[in-house]
Amino acid sequence: MNFNQFISYIAQGTVYTIGVTLIALPSGLLIGTILALLYVYGGKTAARLMNFYSTIFRGVPPVVLLFILFFAVSKGINLSAFLAGSLSLGIVSSAYQMEIVRGALLAVSGDQMRAARAIGLSQMQAIRYIVLPQAVRLAIPPWSNEVAIIIKDSSLVYALGVPEILRRAQLIGASSQQYLLAYLSAAVIYFLLVFLTTRLLNLLEKKLTIPSHP
């Protein structure tokens, strides 16, 4: 096996890494945003429940939760390891993303909400047209942090047997006895993925910046 084949074998795992991220990230964002809205605007009971949710999910290592969710999820419905792993990761991430969105909502809410209600907007309208658009902008920097974490944590589905980058690095490392090279290659690929993604998010952040004094 030559060097190119070696690298390309590992790199083929990128599809899974990206796939896991593309499922876990949006599902975590969707759940996290809904829960954050409930947390901030849903009254005391909802806030307490959300706080509980966030405490539990952030208090246990992701890989442990991944196993629990994976076996719970795949027992209920027949899902592939890839899908079940991705969704489980999304659920773990939803707790973190909830806190990110909640922080952003709280930073905007209050005065802006009051001003919106004062012209006769309902609470739902105020959230939709006034609070969320501003919260999104505030959430991007901490969110890009979470994106980096998910890309890296996607390696955890390796434990479920999904042939992503790390899994492949380990396999080919074992068969060729080139462990160091295999893991270094995996590291470079992960790094590039995270680096490019956070760069993109930086651009998005700049693009969405609200103009102020010229």
Place this chain on the structure above:
Amino acid sequence: MTQPILKIRNLCKSYGENVIFEHLDLDVNEGETIVIIGPSGTGKSTLLRCINLLSRPNDGQIWLDETEITAKGSDEDMVRQHVGMVFQNFLLFNHLTALNNIKLGLTKVKKMSDQEATAKAMRELERVGLADKADHYPGQLSGGQQQRVGIARALAMDPRVMLFDEPTSALDPELIGEVLEVMRNLAKEGMTMLVVTHEMGFAREVADRIVFMEKGYIVEEGTPDEMFNRPKFPRTREFLWKITELYGDKKEDAA
């Protein structure tokens, strides 16, 4: 005698043990400008917030025209459309241009078409002298300009009453004039206004009535002439004297 636009009876507001005001009565007639003065922490701002239901009073009634807005099940969003509010800190929507700040309520609350809303919003911007700033974001405007957009935003909803909560307190001294000028014109046009302010020049010149509030009570109310020249209570005289010395009466002197 015509029916007052705003009728307040026995209004009480407290936060827990902390009584903000009690048994407050006030009538506001159509076209009147009422200036509310008084030391800070006497419930002036809370009173305004109760009138547009941003804060629910604990007891008492408020009627807007024929409707008791404090009644159980009254539609808060409906009430607020008819009661314009201008805030001390402007509170423009930071992510929207001046024009869109004004348009939002028109399209989303009044359900106007985009075209109608743009035309109406532009008229309101002209009214406060800022048509040329339509596409500026709040961060690109001076404090005085932001406040004028804030006034235009409230006016666009065609409110029955306008509430001003210390509209110039957060402004640099040289920017206060332009905001007061807009308010002066509004009063001339016959807008019904309730203004909490420390600008005694404005109060003296524009107010039909001045209400002096302290410690949750209306101590005294009367025309500017009565309040400044023949106050019934020594406390009123003392407060007016102090506040006039502090904030001055410059515009009066200059005029």
